[in-house]
Amino acid sequence: MxxxxxxxxxxxxxxxxxxxxxxxxxxxxxxxxxxxxxxxxxxxxxxxxxxxxxxxxxxxxxxxxxxxxxxxxxxxxxDADALRDVVRDYVIEHLGTEEGVLVIDETGFLKKGQASCGVGRQYTGSAGKITNCQIGVFGAYVSERGHAFIDRALYLPKDWTSKPERLKRAHVPDDVVFATKPALASMMIERSIEAGVPFRWVAADSVYGVGDVERTLRRAGIGYVLGVKGNHWFGSWATEPLIAGEAKDIAAGLPDQAWRRLSAGHVTKGERLYDWAYLPLADLDAEEFDCPIAGPWTRGLLIRRNIADGDLAYFTTWSPKGTTTQELVNVEGTRWRIEEGFETAKNEWGWHR
Known part of the structure; x- marks a missing residue:
């Protein structure tokens, strides 16, 4: 030992x-x-x-x-929510650091029939297609000390929330209404903030990259690296040259020297190396958006390129001015931890049963 x-x-x-x-x-x-x-x-x-x-x-x-x-x-x-809070407090007691990252992602649970709460034909990355399943949105806490789930919410499609009798049969509380996945993520973030969970960053995939989550984090003074689609529009001001266009077109126009090979974290097979490009787009002072963390913040575009096949992924970023590309890459790299958690839970704890 x-x-x-x-x-x-x-x-x-x-x-x-x-x-x-x-x-x-x-x-x-x-x-x-x-x-x-x-x-x-x-x-x-x-x-x-x-x-x-x-x-x-x-x-x-x-x-x-x-x-x-x-x-x-x-x-x-x-009270399942009370148990959630017990688990969260236990995790933070042992893993909490001021540099923590809250990672938001979802996973699907394949089901047969229509009785299971929230079940329906919907897309899940677990199967890579539209299929009969439940969708859960999860929050995982990641720090240098380890990682663990601290929150969860069942996504209820409109086909459920628009049918009170169906909700009643599944024993869904009366106050539950339709909420998008980003709205569920925002509620998780707000719960974590109210509970005093120490985290400086949030990382999530493209389902959560715009709208509710961004607004929640900016108001709270928390940085983020959030996935977006290739057709997401980015624009800069006070940069030379000015940047404007869809993420995929901006990436296509970058010169070779804009890319840097960096590690997004270490796994059992070695470093997770990709080529990265980071474009700061605009600086805003905290006072302009009621941020509690004083000083300038930078909005940016982070692009990841797979070394093997050239596949691209895009991220909208928000960070204190002066944050390095490697720091942003490190935050994005925490996302694989929640994937690891899903795999462990489904294989070892029977989540898919």
């Missing part, structure tokens, strides 16, 4: 941490038997079973069948 820590000491640390996590969530459940079921459910989730269906979880927990866990997840009365 690194740092001279023995296997026994490491196992005791894990056991102590798990007991602490259980103690934090126990007050959310009113009866001891429900607490026991919740703790057993957690034990099974982090266990070694390769598949975690209801029956397999029950067997691992020592139950005669899946009914206790089904009752916990389906019929039990406990």
């Amino acid at each position: 690194s740092g001279g820590t023995s296997v026994e000491e490491t196992l005791e640390l894990w056991a102590r941490s798990l007991r602490s996590a259980k103690d934090r969530m126990a007050p959310l459940f009113t009866q001891k038997r429900v607490v026991d079921s919740a703790c057993a459910f957690l034990d099974v989730l982090i266990g070694n079973e390769p598949r975690k269906t209801g029956w397999m979880r029950a067997e691992a927990a020592g139950d005669p069948g899946p009914w206790r866990q089904q009752a916990l997840l389906g019929r039990g009365h406990w």
